[in-house]
Amino acid sequence: xxxxxxxxxxxxxxxxxxxxxxxxxxxxxxxxxxxxxxxxxxxxxxxxxxxxxxxxxxxxxxxxxxxxxxxxxxxxxxxxxxxxxxxxxxxxxxxxxxxxxxxxxxxxxxxxxxxxxxxxxxxxxxxxxxxxxxxxxxxxxxxxxxxxxxxxxxxxxxxxxxxxxxxxxxxxxxxxxxxxxxxxxxxxxxxxxxxxxxxxxxxxxxxxxxxxxxxxxxxxxxxxxxxxxxxxxxxxxxxxxxxxxxxxxxxxxxxxxxxxxxxxxxxxxxxxxxxxxxxxxxxxxxxxxxxxxxxxxxxxxxxxxxxxxxxxxxxxxxxxxxxxxxxxxxxxxxxxxxxxxxxxxxxxxxxxxxxxxxxxxxxxxxxxxxxx
Numbered sequence: 001x002x003x004x005x006x007x008x009x010x011x012x013x014x015x016x017x018x019x020x021x022x023x024x025x026x027x028x029x030x031x032x033x034x035x036x037x038x039x040x041x042x043x044x045x046x047x048x049x050x051x052x053x054x055x056x057x058x059x060x061x062x063x064x065x066x067x068x069x070x071x072x073x074x075x076x077x078x079x080x081x082x083x084x085x086x087x088x089x090x091x092x093x094x095x096x097x098x099x100x101x102x103x104x105x106x107x108x109x110x111x112x113x114x115x116x117x118x119x120x121x122x123x124x125x126x127x128x129x130x131x132x133x134x135x136x137x138x139x140x141x142x143x144x145x146x147x148x149x150x151x152x153x154x155x156x157x158x159x160x161x162x163x164x165x166x167x168x169x170x171x172x173x174x175x176x177x178x179x180x181x182x183x184x185x186x187x188x189x190x191x192x193x194x195x196x197x198x199x200x201x202x203x204x205x206x207x208x209x210x211x212x213x214x215x216x217x218x219x220x221x222x223x224x225x226x227x228x229x230x231x232x233x234x235x236x237x238x239x240x241x242x243x244x245x246x247x248x249x250x251x252x253x254x255x256x257x258x259x260x261x262x263x264x265x266x267x268x269x270x271x272x273x274x275x276x277x278x279x280x281x282x283x284x285x286x287x288x289x290x291x292x293x294x295x296x297x298x299x300x301x302x303x304x305x306x307x308x309x310x311x312x313x314x315x316x317x318x319x320x321x322x323x324x325x326x327x328x329x330x331x332x333x334x335x336x337x338x339x340x341x342x343x344x345x346x347x348x349x350x351x352x353x354x355x356x357x358x359x360x361x362x363x364x365x366x367x368x369x370x371x372x
Contacts, residue, residue: 007371008310009335013297013317014040014327016074017135017176017197017266019289020064022047028352029271029293030067037297037336037370040327042074042266045100050078054091074327076100076135081119085126097325098133098174099123103141103157117160121167128171133325136161138175138183139220150221151207155182165190172324177202177268179220181230187262188234195324197266198231198316201290201360203303214277215358218270219288234260235316236309259312264321265300269293271357274349292360295346298368299361301338305368337371344369 015038020030033041043064045051051060057075064073077083077091079101088099101117117124127134138161139153140146148156161175175187175196187196205222222228237260270289280286292299300317304310322328344366349356 007337007339008301008313008368009337010037010297010314011318011335012040012322012329012333013038013265013336014042014321014325015265015267015269015293015296016040016042016174016321016325017044017199017268018042018293019044019046019268019270021271022060022063024353024355025271025273025357026063027067028350028355029291029357030064030071032294032350033071034068036293036295037338038293039070039333040072040074040322042097042325043076045076045078046102050080051076052078052080052082053087054094054096057091057096058094072327074098074325078102079120079123083120083123085122088123088126088130088132092130092132096132098135099127100135100137100176102137103139117164124164124168124171128168131172133172133174134164135174135176136164138178150219151223154178154180154220154223158182158186161186161194162190165194169193174266174324176266177220178231179223180227184230184234184263188260192262195262195264197268197321198235198263199266199268199290200292200296200300200303201268203228203231203235203300203307204361214280214286215360215362216290217277217286217288218268218290232307232309234263235304235312236307259309259315259320261315261320262324264315264324265317266321267292267296269296274356274358277358290360291357294350294359295361295366297336297370298338298366301368302366338368339371340367341369342367 018041020026020043051057061073061075074097076098079099138157140148140156142149173194177199178196179202187194202222205216206225206228210216210222269292271291272287272289276287301313304313346359346361346364348362349358
């Protein structure tokens, strides 16, 4: 911080989980990545139809680059029965970064999701060899017989994460958009090849905020206040480091204000046409997704400041995720500067042509803005 705590500069923020859709909606929302302060976007593959091949991913990246060539788009494939070890090797050579797993039916465009991981072990072995990342939507489908629903779907998934890590210890795995204390504790207990993304909206919301409020409804749903506190605590935490390398005779240690290096931002910013968010019918629930891209960096700064973690901002939105994904900051790349502001109200809607989106916290005040 500088200028009496009025500005803060952050090294090249990177969003490691974002939905950029397709067609006219993509034209509208892709430009919001940079507007929100980010120049790296880890792009989800759950389009209609999903991105399942290297050629499809490269075509999609070209379409995004045509909208805004200043953003670095990191592409992913959708884990499906069509994905083979040979395709993994082809994808790796083409610069595709990861593979996203969706359990069947748990979120937007996941009807083709998986039901069992064992069938994909040859794919995971190839990914481990190629050093690609496996991204896990960490929920199980609701099942009355098993007493699972949206509130406990994430804890019920965690044994799958532990099993995959034990079977493929060198495979880099990211548990996406964690919402529970159980998930935080699980990831912390595993090795350095397992990381976790946290969204901005899950740092703000609990069950009370989405029950009856469609604009705050997402998958996974926000959970209990103690779960939200766990997300905040792992960002805010410090680390103890010994002051001597002689571990047998450690007498003193120092506490570093750092945050946890395997927990970082993945916004899961998920745009939907307003009419699909604001209404539901007996046949169709409202769309699951919270849209944060155009306000993302100021929003994260405001949220971290609210629980005393503003000094963790750069690690959370830039350096930790980049280190895990091995995406270095380009030489000479300028930092993004935020400044404190009063009376800046979030737009009620962004629109272009026939498309529009309503952002998270529409009509509320932001206390930080991007300079320039």
